[in-house]
Amino acid sequence: xxxxxxxxxxxxxEPLPPGHRVGGWEVTGPIGAGGWATVHAGRRAxxxxxxxxxxxxxxxxxxxxxxxxxxxxxAPRQARAIAESARREVELARRAGHxxxxxxxxxxxxxxxxxxxxxxxxxxxxxxxxxxxxDRLATPVTAAEGARLITGIIEGLAHLxxxxxxxxxxxxxxxLLMRDGSVKLADFGLATELTGTHGTHxxxxxxxxxxxxxxxxxxxxxxxxxxxxxxxxDVWALGIVIHEVFAGGAPPFPGATAMAxxxxxxxxxxxxxxxxTDHAVPPFWRELATDCLxxxxxxxxxxxxxxxxxxxxxxxxxEDPEAPTAEGPPSAAxxxxxxxxxxxxxxARAALLAGAAVCGAAVALWPHGARDAAPAAARAEASGSLRxxxxxxxxxxxxxxxxxxxLGLAIDPLKAYTPDNVVATRVWDGEVLAVDCLLPRGMPIxxxxxxxxxxxxxxxxxxxxxxxxxxxxxxRTKDRPAVPxxxxxxxxx
Amino acid sequence: xxxxxxxxxRGSGDAVTLRxxxxxxxxxxxxxxxxxxxxxxxxxxxxxxxxEIRVTDDHWQLSNHSTTQSYLxxxxxxxxxxxxxxxxxxxxxxxxxxxxxxxxxxxxxxxxFQVFAPDHVYLDPAATGGSWGSPTVTAYSLDETAIYFLxxxxxxxxxxxxxxxxxxxxxPEIVDRLAGLPGCAQLTARAVSSxxxxxxxxxxxxxxxxxxxxxxxxxxxxxxxxxxxxxxRFGLVREEHLALLPPRAGGGEGAAPGRRxxx
Numbered sequence: 001x002x003x004x005x006x007x008x009x010x011x012x013x014e015p016l017p018p019g020h021r022v023g024g025w026e027v028t029g030p031i032g033a034g035g036w037a038t039v040h041a042g043r044r045a046x047x048x049x050x051x052x053x054x055x056x057x058x059x060x061x062x063x064x065x066x067x068x069x070x071x072x073x074x075a076p077r078q079a080r081a082i083a084e085s086a087r088r089e090v091e092l093a094r095r096a097g098h099x100x101x102x103x104x105x106x107x108x109x110x111x112x113x114x115x116x117x118x119x120x121x122x123x124x125x126x127x128x129x130x131x132x133x134x135d136r137l138a139t140p141v142t143a144a145e146g147a148r149l150i151t152g153i154i155e156g157l158a159h160l161x162x163x164x165x166x167x168x169x170x171x172x173x174x175x176l177l178m179r180d181g182s183v184k185l186a187d188f189g190l191a192t193e194l195t196g197t198h199g200t201h202x203x204x205x206x207x208x209x210x211x212x213x214x215x216x217x218x219x220x221x222x223x224x225x226x227x228x229x230x231x232x233x234d235v236w237a238l239g240i241v242i243h244e245v246f247a248g249g250a251p252p253f254p255g256a257t258a259m260a261x262x263x264x265x266x267x268x269x270x271x272x273x274x275x276x277t278d279h280a281v282p283p284f285w286r287e288l289a290t291d292c293l294x295x296x297x298x299x300x301x302x303x304x305x306x307x308x309x310x311x312x313x314x315x316x317x318x319e320d321p322e323a324p325t326a327e328g329p330p331s332a333a334x335x336x337x338x339x340x341x342x343x344x345x346x347x348a349r350a351a352l353l354a355g356a357a358v359c360g361a362a363v364a365l366w367p368h369g370a371r372d373a374a375p376a377a378a379r380a381e382a383s384g385s386l387r388x389x390x391x392x393x394x395x396x397x398x399x400x401x402x403x404x405x406x407l408g409l410a411i412d413p414l415k416a417y418t419p420d421n422v423v424a425t426r427v428w429d430g431e432v433l434a435v436d437c438l439l440p441r442g443m444p445i446x447x448x449x450x451x452x453x454x455x456x457x458x459x460x461x462x463x464x465x466x467x468x469x470x471x472x473x474x475x476r477t478k479d480r481p482a483v484p485x486x487x488x489x490x491x492x493x
Numbered sequence: 494x495x496x497x498x499x500x501x502x503r504g505s506g507d508a509v510t511l512r513x514x515x516x517x518x519x520x521x522x523x524x525x526x527x528x529x530x531x532x533x534x535x536x537x538x539x540x541x542x543x544x545e546i547r548v549t550d551d552h553w554q555l556s557n558h559s560t561t562q563s564y565l566x567x568x569x570x571x572x573x574x575x576x577x578x579x580x581x582x583x584x585x586x587x588x589x590x591x592x593x594x595x596x597x598x599x600x601x602x603x604x605x606f607q608v609f610a611p612d613h614v615y616l617d618p619a620a621t622g623g624s625w626g627s628p629t630v631t632a633y634s635l636d637e638t639a640i641y642f643l644x645x646x647x648x649x650x651x652x653x654x655x656x657x658x659x660x661x662x663x664x665p666e667i668v669d670r671l672a673g674l675p676g677c678a679q680l681t682a683r684a685v686s687s688x689x690x691x692x693x694x695x696x697x698x699x700x701x702x703x704x705x706x707x708x709x710x711x712x713x714x715x716x717x718x719x720x721x722x723x724x725x726r727f728g729l730v731r732e733e734h735l736a737l738l739p740p741r742a743g744g745g746e747g748a749a750p751g752r753r754x755x756x
Contacts (some may be wrong), residue, residue: 077728206727210614219495221698222723257616260550263515266496272516 014038016328022123023108025066036082036189041128042066050204063128066106070121079120081205085189092188096163102176102186103127129176129184133241136177137249143282146245149175150285151312152183157238158305160185161231162392162448164194168204168229170237171212172244192229198402199394204229210258212237213249214295215269218262232300239292240310242285247278252293269295284315291419301404305394306448313446314416382434382460384481385458388472390429391448401428411472413442413456414490423470425461434460436469437486445473458486496548498695501532501606509533518547521606522558531651532606538598547584551612555594565595569607570640572676590636611695615690624681635696635729637737640680643671646737648689650732661717664689673739693720697729 013335015030015038024045031039042064066099069086069168071079084105093104106125112118133149143148153175160167167174168190192202203225208217214236220227243252252275253268255261266272275293277286294300388407390396397403406426408417415421427433435457442456455474461467509532511519519708521532522543529671544564545551545556557578568589578585590609611723615634633666635642647670651660664682671677671755693699699719724730 077725077731081728219698222727223699224719224722226724226727255550257613258549263550264613266514267516270514272514424538 002453022066022068023106024071025064025125027066031065036085037067037069039314040066042069042125050108060207065126065128067126068121069124070117072117072119072121083122084205086124088191089124089188092165094455096160096165098156098159099182100152100159100184102129102184108261112376125184130179130188131177133172133175133183133245134249134343137172137244140248141245143246143350146285147312149183149245150242151309152213153185153238153241154309154312156185156201157234158448160191161234161305163182164199164394166192166194166202166204166229166231168192168213169233170208170234170241172241172249176243194231198398198400200402200404201228201230203227210262211264212240215265215295218266231304231464232297235292235300235303239289242279242289242292243281246281246285248280250278252277252289271295304404310417310446314418314443317444318416324404344412382436383483384435385432386435386457386459386477386479386481388429388431388433388476389478390425391451391475394430398429405429407476408457409459409461409472410443411470413439413471414489415443417443417445423467425470427472433472435483436460437457437484437487438474439471442471445475447475450473457483497546497553498611499532499546499578499606500609501534502717507533513546513548515548515550520545527621534596534604535600536604539596539604543596546608551614552586552588552610553608554586556583556585557581562597567593567595568675569593588692609691609695611691622623637734640677641696643674643677643737644685644688645692645720645724646730646734647671648717649724650735650738652721652725653730653732653735661721670738681715689717689720697723699723
């Protein structure tokens with residue numbers, strides 16, 4: 001039978017020699033090859049203009065990574081797919097820049113008629129990372145280091161999702177560690193902008209990495225625009241990554257090959273096998289990973305990058321007021337050539353959390369005999385009312401009660417805001433709740449816009465006879481009703 | 494990923510189609526009250542519990558419970574390629590995407606059923622040859638040496654040659670187009686239709702427009718059009734694959750009938 005000539009020519013993936021010039025940049029050495037691209041270390045060429053027109057604002061660092069996406073020798077349609085992937089990266093960088101995402105400094109198309117392989121190649125110039133999380137996992141990771149790495153990943157993911165994008169290919173290879181130790185997400189070639197009437201999903205080319213694809217993807221139909229992608233796909237991948245970070249790079253599903261592990265994940269999702277996580281994963285992170293690995297999109301939708309971040313913040317504040325934020329200690333942030341965009345804000349938040357936790361500890365020493373006034377108060381008239389506010393733009397002024405936009409109420413405002421501390425009743429943006437009183441110092445809560453508050457309102461739950469009241473974090477409303485201060489609640493349990 | 498599909502044609506028993514996910518298994522044999530089987534094969538020479546199929550990873554394993562008989566697993570597209578699974582062999586891995594499991598009987602006729610394993614993964618053709626660590630792959634990978642792929646290339650040919658943005662060949666046209674290829678001489682219209690169904694339902698899981706919409710008529714080709722559109726859009730079939738098809742009768746490569754000189 002006739003076969004086309006083997007097109008997997010050996011020059012594909014061949015690194016460029018050091019000293020090779022691409023645009024205003026000079027190759028200094030190879031970093032790696034994978035997927036459709038080769039990545040090189042590079043620096044600004046000596047005779048290049050100081051700041052390229054169309055470059056991203058800000059001082060380009062001395063060292064950069066040059067991602068070369070060759071299109072030479074490819075069929076037009078294949079070349080278009082690669083161009084499309086590069087377009088996604090550029091678009092995302094332009095619209096959703098963040099300290100937790102690798103910065104794109106420049107992008108251009110090479111014109112090198114002398115090199116058929118390089119001619120027409122797309123080059124993305126990005127800030128240079130020290131190594132990938134995959135490399136880092138080759139050596140053991142302490143619990144504190146793991147927590148810092150994962151918090152950084154979730155911060156990046158929360159920002160992406162808040163900005164209306166899905167990463168689409170989250171894996172340790174695409175999480176980069178900078179020289180100062182900070183964590184950044186990279187490789188947005190499969191990133192998808194959320195569309196649809198409610199911004200709940202987008203469409204991506206039918207690609208991904210087997211070990212990180214959620215089980216529902218394997219049955220997902222291929223439509224005209226590609227395959228439907230939702231943020232819950234990133235949350236699944238995050239669950240795998242959390243496990244890998246603490247288990248020395250081992251994925252949660254057993255099997256010698258990616259195909260075997262994908263089959264094991266499928267078995268788990270269909271309820272024929274239990275999830276067996278490694279004992280090396282600390283309990284808090286195991287619980288988080290397990291929630292990320294909820295078997296269906298529907299069961300996973302409750303766990304967004306935002307809620308996971310809240311849980312981490314709450315747990316950290318509860319455990320160790322001195323714990324550094326994911327940014328690292330302030331001194332490290334200052335030493336970094338690229339300080340985070342909002343260093344003051346970050347430090348302020350850390351200080352606030354620490355202060356709040358100290359207050360909480362002091363409170364815990366108080367005798368717990370104080371009578372809980374809740375049942376009595378429930379019978380009396382409410383003192384005021386407030387309107388629920390959702391900091392997520394897409395969740396405001398909606399009437400459909402989308403579960404993704406629902407907000408929780410705590411059972412005990414002095415305990416970590418975890419799933420077992422949340423009442424069954426959910427509330428949505430715009431809902432008006434009757435308020436009894438204000439608790440000035442409870443568990444600190446950070447909302448999607450990074451606003452922090454330790455204040456809580458005790459609100460009425462009209463439809464819940466068993467539990468007449470619950471606690472709403474003050475960041476969940478813009479109102480400040482004039483209500484009395486709540487008596488210290490009796491710890492639940 | 495959807496595991497494997499087992500199809501037992503009518504004749505050796507009732508026609509059955511079973512879908513098994515990873516980790517699931519199905520037993521086959523004559524069956525009885527006390528030995529239930531998922532695939533009932535009606536032949537006196539076959540034991541009550543003749544064997545078992547278990548899905549693992551992206552393939553499946555065959556256990557032969559017979560103490561005397563070997564079973565054959567043929568690759569119907571492999572030009573005679575087959576495996577012999579000896580008596581009492583437990584969990585022999587079967588590497589074929591398409592298999593025909595043949596059990597011997599006393600008479601002339603054999604009892605056979607088909608097993609499809611659509612989950613086989615192929616490396617991305619555009620990949621730059623990085624390490625086989627955790628590569629990003631196309632989720633719908635096709636065996637470019639399979640007959641279904643030839644059918645798909647033939648379906649896409651007019652669009653690839655820019656002859657017509659809309660024309661998708663009919664089944665008889667595909668049969669004619671592929672007739673000259675080794676392995677395709679016996680290809681029937683029915684086989685072509687099954688290959689198209691397999692591509693649409695198992696390999697790509699396209700969400701095709703309704704087959705019986707107004708104006709669609711009896712050709713029922715909404716599925717084909719969707720398949721061609723997606724195969725081209727996502728690069729499953731590319732210009733280079735046209736070389737898999739035999740040269741067109743009477744014309745050079747790429748010459749469209751309407752444009753041929755001297756016609």
